[in-house]
Amino acid sequence: MNTLQFLMDGFSIAFQWQNILFAFVGVLIGTAVGVLPGIGPMSGVALLIPVTATLTAGLPTEAAAASSIILLAGVYYGAMYGGSTTSILLNTPGESSSVVTTLDGYQMAKQGRAGSALSIAAIGSFAAEIISLIGLVLLAEPLSNVALQFGPAEYFSLMLLGLAAVSGLAGKSMTKALMMTVFGLMLGTIGIDAVSGIARFTYDIPVLYSGLEFLTIAVGLFALGEVFKTVLERDHEDGTMAKIGRILPTRQDLKESAAPILRGSFLGFFIGVLPGAGATLASFFSYIGEKKFSKNPEQFGKGAIAGVAGPESANNAASGGAMIPLLTLGIPGSGTTAILMGALIMYNIQPGPLLFDDHPEVAWGLIASMFVGNLMLLILNMPLVKVFAKIIQTPKKYLLPIIIAISFFGVYAVQYTTFDLYLLLACGVLGYLFTKNDFPVAPLVLALVLGPMIENNMRRALTISNGDFSTFVTNPISLVLLLIAAAWLLVPLLLKLKGRSVVLNEEG
Amino acid sequence: MSKTFDRFAGIAFLLIGLLFVLESQRISKSSYGSAVGPDIFPIGLGAVLILLSLRLLYETFRYQAKTESGEPVLYKKFLIIFVSALLYAALLEPLGYVITTFAFLLIAFQTMERGKWIKSIIIAGIFSFGVYYFFAEFLGGSLPGFPVF
Numbered sequence: 001m002n003t004l005q006f007l008m009d010g011f012s013i014a015f016q017w018q019n020i021l022f023a024f025v026g027v028l029i030g031t032a033v034g035v036l037p038g039i040g041p042m043s044g045v046a047l048l049i050p051v052t053a054t055l056t057a058g059l060p061t062e063a064a065a066a067s068s069i070i071l072l073a074g075v076y077y078g079a080m081y082g083g084s085t086t087s088i089l090l091n092t093p094g095e096s097s098s099v100v101t102t103l104d105g106y107q108m109a110k111q112g113r114a115g116s117a118l119s120i121a122a123i124g125s126f127a128a129e130i131i132s133l134i135g136l137v138l139l140a141e142p143l144s145n146v147a148l149q150f151g152p153a154e155y156f157s158l159m160l161l162g163l164a165a166v167s168g169l170a171g172k173s174m175t176k177a178l179m180m181t182v183f184g185l186m187l188g189t190i191g192i193d194a195v196s197g198i199a200r201f202t203y204d205i206p207v208l209y210s211g212l213e214f215l216t217i218a219v220g221l222f223a224l225g226e227v228f229k230t231v232l233e234r235d236h237e238d239g240t241m242a243k244i245g246r247i248l249p250t251r252q253d254l255k256e257s258a259a260p261i262l263r264g265s266f267l268g269f270f271i272g273v274l275p276g277a278g279a280t281l282a283s284f285f286s287y288i289g290e291k292k293f294s295k296n297p298e299q300f301g302k303g304a305i306a307g308v309a310g311p312e313s314a315n316n317a318a319s320g321g322a323m324i325p326l327l328t329l330g331i332p333g334s335g336t337t338a339i340l341m342g343a344l345i346m347y348n349i350q351p352g353p354l355l356f357d358d359h360p361e362v363a364w365g366l367i368a369s370m371f372v373g374n375l376m377l378l379i380l381n382m383p384l385v386k387v388f389a390k391i392i393q394t395p396k397k398y399l400l401p402i403i404i405a406i407s408f409f410g411v412y413a414v415q416y417t418t419f420d421l422y423l424l425l426a427c428g429v430l431g432y433l434f435t436k437n438d439f440p441v442a443p444l445v446l447a448l449v450l451g452p453m454i455e456n457n458m459r460r461a462l463t464i465s466n467g468d469f470s471t472f473v474t475n476p477i478s479l480v481l482l483l484i485a486a487a488w489l490l491v492p493l494l495l496k497l498k499g500r501s502v503v504l505n506e507e508g
Numbered sequence: 509m510s511k512t513f514d515r516f517a518g519i520a521f522l523l524i525g526l527l528f529v530l531e532s533q534r535i536s537k538s539s540y541g542s543a544v545g546p547d548i549f550p551i552g553l554g555a556v557l558i559l560l561s562l563r564l565l566y567e568t569f570r571y572q573a574k575t576e577s578g579e580p581v582l583y584k585k586f587l588i589i590f591v592s593a594l595l596y597a598a599l600l601e602p603l604g605y606v607i608t609t610f611a612f613l614l615i616a617f618q619t620m621e622r623g624k625w626i627k628s629i630i631i632a633g634i635f636s637f638g639v640y641y642f643f644a645e646f647l648g649g650s651l652p653g654f655p656v657f
Contacts, residue, residue, distance in 0.1 A: 054643060182556050232585075439517065
């Protein structure tokens with residue numbers, strides 16, 4: 001069967017009524033998550049995993065996994081659309097990749113062009129997602145075929161590369177990022193060892209035998225950490241919201257933004273495919289690029305529509321691009337994709353090269369549903385943007401306690417242990433403290449997800465080589481991957497030593 | 509960024525690393541006589557964490573402490589909410605989901621901002637009953653509903 005055939009099968013799954021509903025609910029919640037300042041895509045997806053797990057409880061495993069991942073991915077790309085709304089209307093980014101959008105978006109809103117800015121952001125996001133989806137469709141097969149040739153040694157090195165990429169660019173201090181990565185790997189060793197069946201670090205406590213639950217840790221670190229931060233450091237008073245006015249962009253606006261949208265989409269896509277470099281970097285580079293390309297660079301910062309169109313397209317294309325390493329190699333390149341990967345593993349579905357062979361329904365159903373979901377988002381965002389803007393006014397007083405209650409419900413309904421609730425609260429406090437002090441938490445979660453796989457591949461490779469560690473460097477592909485990983489960590493360090501400023505990726 | 513926190517974290521992670529290396533020695537060696545047992549990976553991680561912690565401690569002596577921004581931190585509100593969340597976790601099984609969720613939400617709403625009791629009661633009520641009935645009755649999930657006397 002060729003790719004087109006698979007895609008058609010994917011559409012037949014995406015068009016099942018429950019999956020259309022799941023995609024719709026996903027993008028709707030995602031937009032809300034993007035609009036609400038304080039809840040990013042990571043905490044949004046983490047919070048919804050348990051909810052989808054219960055919603056899909058009656059379905060067979062494969063169908064349940066497809067439906068859940070369709071909803072969760074919808075939240076992810078929906079949040080990328082929604083993030084622009086607050087940037088433009090309030091000068092407050094709803095999530096970190098929309099920071100650049102505030103520069104020109106808010107200026108446009110002040111000039112009474114908020115409607116144009118919002119609709120261009122929606123159109124640009126749509127175009128970018130479609131472009132990156134086509135890229136995903138084209139690259140999925142060839143990439144997973146390459147990855148299928150990999151043995152345990154190559155896999156081990158590839159995963160190390162993934163970890164290095166995310167830690168190398170995250171946060172302000174690489175020492176801290178690496179510490180969080182190693183700590184995440186350590187947490188992953190708690191429980192019964194899958195290879196030998198020996199209990200490690202469990203101290204005869206029964207709840208520890210199955211290991212620390214990824215879900216509890218992710219929800220605690222991201223969602224609760226964010227809630228605690230807002231409770232402790234009340235955010236500054238909400239700004240005044242700009243009026244939206246006319247929603248459709250003028251012909252002139254469309255003409256001026258067409259090229260930035262295209263450039264932003266391709267740039268964002270390639271940055272998204274690279275592990276570690278996420279949507280924030282993509283939007284940032286796109287903004288710089290558009291300013292260079294522009295005939296009137298002095299317009300930037302004063303309401304240039306290209307400064308909204310480019311970055312907004314780039315951040316959406318990056319979120320589409322980030323799905324490629326996740327689905328084809330099984331390496332999540334960002335915090336949010338790490339959480340999506342954790343969700344798939346909960347359903348016993350291993351993302352990676354075998355995904356397309358073993359679970360075509362999940363992989364192609366998801367890809368097809370992303371086409372459907374993006375169309376929904378475009379339709380939703382153009383006329384309903386005024387309704388979404390109302391969500392911004394949800395009082396924190398009610399929102400924050402409800403987020404705590406939702407995370408309690410979610411964790412308890414999946415785990416059925418009070419232990420996980422205490423762990424959740426502890427992770428919330430740690431998440432707040434870590435983030436406040438520049439210890440990035442996304443590498444920790446990524447390491448927790450990848451840890452067991454890294455260890456298993458390492459041990460398998462060492463068993464084949466009779467315990468000879470040189471197997472990782474004598475194998476050419478593995479050596480190349482390790483060298484890239486080392487470069488990823490060393491190059492920013494060298495640049496720093498030379499006094500260059502290094503672009504950081506603060507999003508997960 | 510706070511120097512005190514970084515130092516404290518450096519020492520804490522150093523101890524965690526040491527503990528990992530020591531405790532890993534107690535894990536039985538590989539059962540099938542291969543060179544790579546379940547202890548190698550944790551020992552390696554512990555060693556790396558120790559090195560990184562030392563590096564962090566060394567760094568804390570090099571950078572200047574930045575003056576903390578004068579952000580007022582609302583400890584009291586946070587403590588009330590956190591302690592009620594702990595009680596929520598502890599009482600969820602004995603008292604059931606509806607009662608504990610309702611009580612927690614009401615306390616938290618009022619802690620965030622006093623007043624508007626009726627609105628708080630209505631929202632807390634809709635959430636706790638709504639989630640319970642939707643999940644337990646409609647979807648057939650299992651949650652401890654009400655206390656069993």
